[in-house]
Amino acid sequence: MESEKIEAALSKFRKPYNCSQTVYAAFRPEDSAGLEELAKCGGGKAPGGVCGSLHAALKLCPDSAENDVRAKFAEAAGSQLCREIKAVHRTPCEKCVEAAVRLVCAFSRGA
DSSP states (O other), X not given: OHHXXXXXXXXXXXXXXXXXXXXXXXXXXXXXXXXXXHTTSSTTOSGGGBOHHHHHHHHHSOGGGHHHHHHHHHHHHSOSBHHHHHHTSOOOHHHHHHHHXXXXXXXXXXX
């Protein structure tokens, strides 16, 4: 299931979705309201400047897993913050999408 979700997410990345929408669409493709809301959360524009992929993962995981999801995402991407991920760690967006999908698969609430 995890590899299928990663493939589904990456196939939509930038065609037509941003990083946040891509992660969300892999699990909730029919939720057009959620996808519309996340249209504003790519490219470092998610609340607090967090990576859009992480932002979407947090929406899909139980609140009780938030600290674990944040920590594991930062471990994989170098930071939780988009600007740091890109400028300091030079982590590709695709790697962030993949990390977020893996975390949703691990901590998901009915995905």
